[in-house]
Amino acid sequence: MTNLVVMAKPKVKFILTKLKSKEFISYCSAINQAIDEEMALDKSVFVIGGETKMFGSLAGLEEKYGVERVITTPISEDATTGLVLGAALSGLRPIQVHIRVDFLLLAVNQVINMISTATFASDGKVKCPILIRAVVGRGWGQGYHHSKSLHGLFAQIPGLKLIMPTTPNDAKGMIKQAIKSNSPVICLEHRWLYWQEEELLNDFSGIDYGVPGKIQSGGDVTVIASSWMNVEASLAAKILSDKHDISVDLFDIRSTESLNNLTEVYDSIRKTGRCIIGDNDWLSSGLSGEITYHIQKNCLGDLTTSIERVGFKGTPCGTARHLEDEFYPNAFDIVRCVEKMAGVGPCAFEEYKLFSHETKFKGPF
Amino acid sequence: MTNLVVMAKPKVKFILTKLKSKEFISYCSAINQAIDEEMALDKSVFVIGGETKMFGSLAGLEEKYGVERVITTPISEDATTGLVLGAALSGLRPIQVHIRVDFLLLAVNQVINMISTATFASDGKVKCPILIRAVVGRGWGQGYHHSKSLHGLFAQIPGLKLIMPTTPNDAKGMIKQAIKSNSPVICLEHRWLYWQEEELLNDFSGIDYGVPGKIQSGGDVTVIASSWMNVEASLAAKILSDKHDISVDLFDIRSTESLNNLTEVYDSIRKTGRCIIGDNDWLSSGLSGEITYHIQKNCLGDLTTSIERVGFKGTPCGTARHLEDEFYPNAFDIVRCVEKMAGVGPCAFEEYKLFSHETKFKGPF
């Protein structure tokens, strides 16, 4: 296996295996920095969850801020989420962590019934500054209880904000913003993105995360991706460029707020006439349909072909490696989809390797 | 208030206030009959829930089948849903009832993590015959904890089947089929539909509920509606016909299975060139986006104008009556939407009245 680095626009690098460069910092460390900086600034920020290591993203915080501000709870997701709401309503700024988003389903009554309505219910009088971080698992047989994505589910609920940063810079900037937000934010972090590295910005002020992130520019086909699918799409873009001289305009739907601000995407489609959505979730009644709605509403006449999408297969995720491989969409699927749209024949993939997480982690998790 | 009956195709009548006809039977009684008939046929069918009256839809069953088969539980939605799964895996056919779908959110770990995966996990060896019925509340200040719809949420999850019958005949036929199904089914029943009446079929065999229901035929605009929105759409169709001589082809998305079988809808759109989706749910990342995806994929060249949609406003549902009225989409909204599409001016609505549930129920619920 070669060290395959997919270059995106200069600023962003998707690192498919670890790159040992000093100036670069990982997604995981970027999250750690974001939380550390905000905790240092504001004593009302605290972290709570059943597992307060979170794959290293909380490293050092307990030592620095004490167990009063980095709180490990009993295995009680529902009550902990209620706690977080009560804390937010009484002046604190909780960051709740879930080592898998699947576990958040035990607390969905609090999230959907209670948290999403708290400010509205008070006639706008009370802040609800909650950040819920949850990891999207994948690989090594995690299977159907440890690998859901669920952003499509939470994206349905008014009163919640949803973010899913893909790049280290976005992870840092968006999480800092989320901690400062006075409304509840759910942050979904793909486990594999933790290893992405990037040169970090010094200043995150003034960045608008309510629009899609621009991963790379191109003129032949517009691709809109979420979470890990941005990495697959980047590889797809490289293949398409190498093999077919097709250039991809790639957008990262990094927040649900972006759905209201797709102007750049529409402009792109007016140029390319073609659009593919790569969603790191089940397709049915999810984010991909929502994006489709907005695009056809705004670009109906510009589309030279129907909007296509790739996403999880419509089954639970099986545990055996070969089942996982077929369950998840990848760069090759995107390439094939573009080839069909563009009416060119299928290229060979021999030179390219998909990211193998097993160079990063093997069992047990 | 006049007795406003919207006539659809001959067989189906939406009764907006009670119609006192002998041959007609209500949606509520249709459900009751379906369950009664199946319980009589099969001793493994039982009903369980925290509230086993369910607005009359379970009337008489406890007396007839005893408390061993009509079981009232403590207020423990989560454990009860787990019970239902354990029962299904060991040979029973549970029907779980929730007086509001909002309460089902307390049991979503069981529904989404456990129930939806049980058959798959067993390598297809074990049946999972579960019917979960939940009522969608509306009106008289039920507010944000008693009036969610959530079909878009459950429609995302593979391994679950979702039905939402609109007509009494569908309620009976689909619930009978769901009880006989060996896979889990979630049935969402809009509270206001309980008063709909219809002449009941004798025989439900051979009806395919995996395609949209046809509410009425027309040639100018295709409308696809879910649950209560079919009633609003029927009224809209009448107004459009009266006022603009515009005829509506109206489809009822009565099950998520229908999403895979939209051929008739595509044919309709090829004829009308116009499509509106009326969804009784929040719009964001829900069923309306999904339907949009399929339509643009199959009818891109046939659409003369972009697909439009009406649904819940993007807020929690406030309790005051005037807040409710603005939160919910109605027939007039659909009419205005069609008028814009068709390029005709807005008609007057004076002669028409929207359904007022207050002629049916007033406080406290």
Add this chain to the structure above:
Amino acid sequence: MKNIEEVIGKHSDSVRGRLVESVAMITKCEDLIVQHYNENQMKTPMHMSVGDESCVAGVVECFREDSYFFGYYRTHSLYLAVARDPYKFFAELLGKKTGSNGGIAGSMHMSSVADGLLNTSALVASTIPLSLGAALSNRLLKEKSYSVVFFGDGAIEEGVFHETLNMAAFFKLPILFVCLDNGLAVDLKGEARQGFKSIKNLVEGYKCEYVFSDNPTVNEAYGAAVQAKRLLSECGTPVFLHMGYYRYLQHIGIGDDFSETNASTFEKRNYRSLELHKKYLKKHPLEVAVSEMVAAGWEKSDVEKSIDRIADITLKAYSKALGDQFSSYGEAEGKVYFD
């Protein structure tokens, strides 16, 4: 002989006076609801507090100054005891802009953030864990000292109650769990739902103190709360205050199970007896509170005069609220997110 005017007046510092005042205000507001509900102006599902006035007024009085409060859908007594504002109360029930929650919340979700009543919920048990967060806030920010949450006996059947009690005990958080036990969940008696030996037994499995007060007068309820408060500050554990009371009306709405005149919403299932009902009819919390005042040396006519004054204030509040504007959806829409 004390001057009742003085005790009930806004700036009175007499606990007894404030207690009877709270009970009277709740009673008079509930009376008005019963009188006017069928006029269909208050389009909100009412879970009436009739019966729990003493319990709630007593506890709130004791914890008012230094606590955050959480409640459930039976909000009326809690809202009125905490916020003491019948005008905002009725405006809310009427869906008016001037309501406690701008008409957005209605009967089941009233709150009064400024007074520390942070949230109530129409979902059984769902505010119980919120008490943990407020207690944590007290520990870190030190703005208040206690966290008090009210819930019904049925809420104990929800798992989150146990998760919360475990966490409260484990983290040694001074939370007062007030269980308002009317022995009913809708119309199911405890014996039709409970697999535990007793609430006391259950709670005592945890590192938590237990205080029981059965059908207290408002002064007894206050006394129980004082005892609970002492335990909270001395033991470093949560305290479970178990209070029995009689629910006069049906689970929801203004009907009762016996009289013919009141509109009855819930099917009458004969889940309780007329004898018991008659017994309690003679012991309505307000009447009991008045007797207590008289026994403590107040002049009955003075007490009654003050209650009349409260009735008057309450009625005026209702009338004023009736004339207010409805909130607009446009405004409400802007309140989904705080920023």
Add this chain to the structure above:
Amino acid sequence: MKNIEEVIGKHSDSVRGRLVESVAMITKCEDLIVQHYNENQMKTPMHMSVGDESCVAGVVECFREDSYFFGYYRTHSLYLAVARDPYKFFAELLGKKTGSNGGIAGSMHMSSVADGLLNTSALVASTIPLSLGAALSNRLLKEKSYSVVFFGDGAIEEGVFHETLNMAAFFKLPILFVCLDNGLAVDLKGEARQGFKSIKNLVEGYKCEYVFSDNPTVNEAYGAAVQAKRLLSECGTPVFLHMGYYRYLQHIGIGDDFSETNASTFEKRNYRSLELHKKYLKKHPLEVAVSEMVAAGWEKSDVEKSIDRIADITLKAYSKALGDQFSSYGEAEGKVYFD
């Protein structure tokens, strides 16, 4: 002197023989996993059973014929005790079509429907309430008599445990709740999570019998299960069987906290002492089981020969499974819905 061949053979009716056989099979399978896991053929997150073999084997032996079983993600001992099929076991861990669950489930979700092991789950506490449904099925369909669910001590912190216990006690369902208490949840000790006085105290709040068995030998575990079964049939209540055991390895994976050779996944947090570990190293369930056989009159060499035979069967099963085909996604896809 009994002939061990006879006792361990497939048709043996000797409980003692079957008990040691179960323990041996679990042990040998786990040994093979430890040997081969780092070859990366078994791509599934292993939660090893090393330490709980006696508890699980004892309970299963007693309930095998007339019960439904549910487990959690620590499935190995339960699957092997119930299904006794090392071939399907390894095929599952290897992701093969021939696995117990066709390779779909992996280590955390193994089941054996035909043998009554209906479901296991990677979500803490999530199969606990399923036991209620099987008990109800037993009441209505009478195919089996009991419902047995295994879970860890951490599961008690989830609310659903309490909801389930309440319902089981209320409906008088003969459910055996088997708490496999290793005193740890990942690497958190009980004292770092529990706000209750003791598990016994907590459980005894319910109308439920409580049986405790600390670090039992497999025969002691069987004895405790027999006692529990008697209580189940006599008392008409659920029974909580609390079994203590020592977890030899880390929470997950094949590493332990002390040796240098084993790959260690979880950070070593010094949550337990080397002394304790050394003490238990001398008391591995299989060795203890062998000693018990010998003490009961079996010839040591016979016992060892039989265990060797099991080791051999197990190894052959592993090798055979290694050669099997992977399941195909196309087939798996068709198994999402039963119809």
